[in-house]
Amino acid sequence: MTNKRVVVTGYGVTSPIGNTPQEFWTNLYEGKIGIKPITKFDVSEIDVQNAGEIQDFPFDKYFVKKDTNRMDLYSLYAIYAAMEALENAGLDMEQVDRDRTGVIVSSGIGGLQELEEQIIRMSERGMKRIKPMFIPKALSNMGAGNIALKIGAQGVCKSVTTACASANDAIGEAFREIKYGHQDVILAGGSEASITRIGIGGFNALTALSTTEDPARSAIPFDKDRNGFVMGEGAGVLVIESLEHAQKRGATILAEIVGYGSNCDAYHMTTPTPDGSGAAKAIKLALDEAKIQPADVDYVNAHGTSTPANEKGESQAIVAVLGTEVPVSSTKSFTGHLLGAAGAVEAIATIETMRHRFIPKTAGTRELSDDIQANVIYGQGLEAEVNYAISNTFGFGGHNAVLAFKRWEG
Template sequence: MKRVVITGLGAVTPLGNTVKEYWQKLVNGELGIRKITKFASDDINVTLAGEVKDFDPSQVLDRKEQKRMDLFSQYGLAAALEAWEMSGLSDAEINHKRFGVIVGSGIGGMTTLQDQVRVMDKKGANRVTPFFVPMVIANMASGNISIRLGAKGTSQTIVTACASATNAIGEAFRAIKSGAADIMISGGTEATICEIGIAGFAALNALNTTNDPKRASIPFDKERKGFVMGEGAGMLVLEELEHAQKRGAVILGEIVGYGSNCDASHMTAPLKDGSGAADAIAMALEEAKIQPEDIGYINAHGTSTPANDAAETTAIKHVFGAYAKKIPISSTKSMTGHLLGAAGGIEAVASVKTLQEDLAHPTVGYKVSDPECDLDYLTEGVRSIHAEYAISNSFGFGGHNAVICLKKWRDQ
C-alpha cells in the first residue's frame, strides 16, 4: 500500500477566494453569511446565505468558456488551479495517464437548470442553449478540470449529497494508496444559491429563517433551527509519497484513513443514536492504524440542524468515550454556511491548515448550551492546539456518511 500526501490546496468560499484569505478569516472568526444578493428572496422567507463574493471567472476562463460552464464548474476549476499551482506540479514531468480527478457535487448546475427552464417556458424549446446539458450535468466539474490539466487517468464524480466532497477525497486517496494513480485532484464544488435551490430546502424546513446573520448558522447551540446555504469549492492535490519526494514537493499533510457507509434508515434524517456516523469514524481510525486517543482535532459536520448536531455529538461520544470531551471540535459551517456537496472540500482544507499551523478555528455564534451537545466546540475563539491527527466528518441526505483521517506532516 502506498502512502498518500497532500501537496496542494485550493478554495473558493464565502470567506475568500484563495486558501490564504479563507484561512485567515476562519481563524479571525469572520462571518461569511449575509443577505442574499443573487435574487430577491422575500417570498421564500429565507434572506441569508453564504455567497461567494468578488469571484472573477476571467482569471481562469475566457469569455467564451464562461458562457459554456455553470458556476459550480467555474468554482471547482478555480479552486483546482490554485491547488495545482501550489503543488508545483505545473512545472513537473508527470505521467498524465496516472493523473486523475475525482470531484464531488451534490447537485451540479442547478442555476443553469433553473434559468434554461425559464427560457423554454417563456421563449420556446428552440431557444434553450445548446450547452445546457454539459453545463448542468454534475460530472462536468471533474471533466473540465481533467480537460484543463490533461488528467488522462480516472475522472469521476461522487454524488452523495453533503458527503460528496469527503467521499471524493476518500476515493481519490484509495486510488493512490492502491497504486492505481500517482496524482489525484479531489474535493467538491457547489453553486445552489438560486431561487429553486433555496426554495427547495426551505420547503423541507431545513433552512434557518432568521434575519440575523450572527444567529443563523449556530452549530451545537440549543437555539439552532436549520442550516444556511453556502456555495464554493475546496480542492486538494493528493500525491503518492515517493512521487512527491522525488520531485522535491512541499508536503502539507497526509491522508491516512477513510470511512464510508450508509445509515440505511431515512431520506433526510440521521440515525438518532449516531451509529452509522460512529461506524464511519471508526473505519477511518482503523485504516489509519491509530487509537481514538490519537485524534487531536475534529472538523465536525456541524450543520446547525437540531437532528444532525445531536446525532454527530452522540457518534463522537460512542467512538471516543470519555476522551470525547477532551477533543477540540470546530464547525466551519458556522462561518461559511453549508456548501452541500462542496462542504467536505473546504473543511478538508481547513483541517490541513489546522494541523499545519497548530491553530483550530472557532465555532462562531454559539451562545446557548444544549445538554445534548456537550463537547468542546471551540466557542471562545481560535485556539492553539498540538494535534498529530485530525478527522473531518461529512454526513448527507440518504444516510451517506464519510470521514477522512489526516496526519500532520513531519519530515521523516
C-alpha cells in the same frame, strides 16, 4: 504489493471567506464569517434571508466571458480551485505521467443555475428554445470533466455524488486510488453553486434553512437556538499524491491522509440515525484504516450544519467513539453549508488547523444545546497541538464519509 503512503501537496479554494488558502485561513483564525444577506436574487417572498455567497470571485484569472456559455458556475468554481491547487502544489503538468494523473471532483447537485434557467426558458418559450449547451452545463460530472480538459489529466476522472458527503467521498476515493498504486496524482475535492432561487426555495420547502435575520446568528452549530443551516457556495480542490511521487519532485508536503470511512445509515431519506450509530461506524472505519486509537485524535472538524437532528446524532457519535474531551468545531459557521463541496473546503480547514496549531472556534455559537455532549469549541479559538484530526461529512440518503489526517513532520 506494499500500500503507498498518501499526502496532500497543495490546495485551492474559493469560498465565502476567501479565494486563496491564505485568506481562507486568516478569516478562520480571526473569526470573520462570510454569511451575509442574499444578493443574488429577491428573497422577499420567503423567510430565509442569509447565505454564504462568494465575494469578489477572481473570474478574470482563468476565464473569459465565453466560458460562461460553456460552463455552469459550479464548473468555473471547480476549475478555479483546481488551477490554484496546481499552483500551490508547484505541480507542472508537463512533468507528470498524464495517464497516472486523475481528477475526482464531486458536486452534490451540479449545474443548478443552468437547470433553473433552461427549465424556465422552456416553460416560457417552448422546447425548441432550450440552449444547446444545457445538458453539458448541467451535468454533475462536468466539474471533474472540465478540470481534466483544462489540465490534460488522462487518468481516472469521475464525480462521486453522495449529497453533502460528496467531497469527502471524492477525496477518499482518490486516497484509495493512490494508496493501492493505481494513480500517482489526483486532484480531488468538490464544487457547488446552489445559491439560486430553486436551491434556496427547495431547501426552504424542506424547512431545512435558518430563518434567523441576523447573519451572525444564522449559522450557529450546536447552539440551543439553532434552527436550520445556511446555504454556502464555492469549491475546494486538493492535490493528492503518493509520498514517493511527491518526494521525487521535491514537493512541499502539507499533510498525510491516513484513513477513510464510508457507509450508510439506511434509515431515512433526510434524517440521520437518531443515536448517531451510522456516523459512529464511519468514524471507526476511518480510525481503523489509519491504525490509530480514539485517544490519538486531537481535533474533529464536525459536519455541524446548525440543524438539531443532525447535530444531536453527530455529538452522540463523536462521544461514543472519541469521548467528551476531544476538541470539536464546525467551520460551516463561517462559510455556510457548501453541500457537495463542504468536505473539500473543510479538509483544507482541517489541514490548516494542524499546520497552524490552532483550532478555529464555532462562530456565532453562544450556548450549547442540552443535547450536545461533545466538546464544542466556541467563543474563541484554541491553541493546540493537532497531530491527528478527522473531518466528518454526512448527507441526505444516509451517506456518511469521514477522513483522517496526520500532521506532516517531514
